[in-house]
Amino acid sequence: MPVMHPTTIAEATAMLADHPTAMLLAGGTDAMVEINDGHRRPADSVVVVNRIADLRSWRHDPVANTLTVGAGVTYTELLREPIVSLVPALAEAARTVGSPQIRNAGTLGGNLGTSSPAGDGLPALAALDATITLASATGERSMAVTDFIVGVKRTAIDPGEMITEITMPVVTGWQGYAKVGVRNAMVIAVASVALVVDRDHERVAVALGSVGPTVLRCPEAEALLASSIDWATMAAPPDALDRFAAAVSAASQPITDHRSTAEYRRHAVGVLAKRLARRAGASS
Template sequence: MDFIRPATLAEALRAKADMPEAVPIAGGTDVMVELNFDRRRPPALLDLNGVGEIAEWSEVDGRVRLGAGVPYVRVIGELGDRLPGLAMAARTVGSPQIRNRGTVGGNLAAASPAGDSHPPLLASDAVVEVASVRGARTIPITEFYLGVKRSALEPDELITAVVLPPADGPQQFSKVGTRNAMVIAVCSFALALHPSSGTVGTGVGSAAPVPLRARDAEDYIAGELSALWRSPAPLADSVLRRFGELVGSAARPIDDVRGSAAYRRHALAVLARRTLGWAWHDYCEGKVTACA
């Protein structure tokens, strides 16, 4: 197995073009597991740790551009106020060692439906930036996931960044696992309130072949909140429960060793109901939930 170590993004893209089968590695928190268990044996690893262009974040035209190589620990420490939902999800990833190495870019590249960063990216309507020697393009997050561990990336492309708006209202993230920490999600859910547009974003993880949005639930709760954005009032329990039911019905789960399909639907309904309650309470109190 070859080990390719480019120093710039241009060198990395050229290497990927010359050998599309080369597997990118940054934190290695997913790739090394597959190598250690002999689930994958690529002809080469493309080490992106020396590529400085993907290792920073910035604000461009009022949006946050998060480089694919920025580790979770920096998302938590530096972006908890701007991207609270993503920062909350980052806090649930693995151990401190994993959060020091793992990246949102790597989570996207793996395209596992259980990835913790996917639901908040969906809830915030993120856009994925990718590049190759042929040029750069953007992919809406809802079009990025094609199947279990399959994405819209072409063989010669690398993820360079993910772009999303800073929070304009409270955000939440919750997940259920077989234990409290260092666990793959049985199911997960993210919520983002967007009072500036009168909309609500959702993201469902580990409950379908791909991460997805609960569109019917979004439309329902946006209608319920339409008269409340300017004059906030507590939500009726029936509204919270109906929102949870719609989120649960959006899922397409399976039975596996971590949980049954029925349990996942039930758990998602509970997560959705609770996260909406927390987020709306924060909105009524005039807070934009921060994670720091």
């Protein structure tokens, strides 16, 4: 089985063009587990992307006010400054992933490549309105993260394409991420919520994980909170946070599985969203 080690994106996409059924491998923390557990057949060839320097870098564009993170950036790297200050919701999500070993190897591109409903990076990226860039031997295209993830572990990636980078706006205002699982650490999310408060545009973004086939945005709950709070003080009328929590729960589409029940998940996203809103300073 050929195992290829490109050092540039151009080399990698040329290899993918020659081997369209090749498996991309970054940190291997999802792919190797799936192969070992028999959920995935070993590919006839592998393109290992972790020696591509451009995938492992990030840049802040202060004019466009965006942060662009290479697909090969690890969770450990997302926990360093200035990334933590620029996109705290993504950093908070990164902090909850696995163990130090998993955070050292696992990448944001791999989280997107798998697109598990429980992927911790995904709600943060969705709430931040992140855009994914895909490259192939014939060019590049970009799409919103919510268009990229099309179902349970299904994405809009075409054969011959790879994720190169993820771009998100740097938002002024509080943002964070919270999840519940069956224990406090080293845990796959049973329910998760990312909240981004955009003070400049007086907008709120909420995205949910583990309560639907894909990451879910909550337009009604977002509009409800944005229109309830006094943007100068973040004060909200009595019951506004409860109504916000109820709207978040109503937006969820949970199922019952071996980790939890649909009822618990629906309740949990409401509780998490209300807690995040309180942490954002909203009070009623």
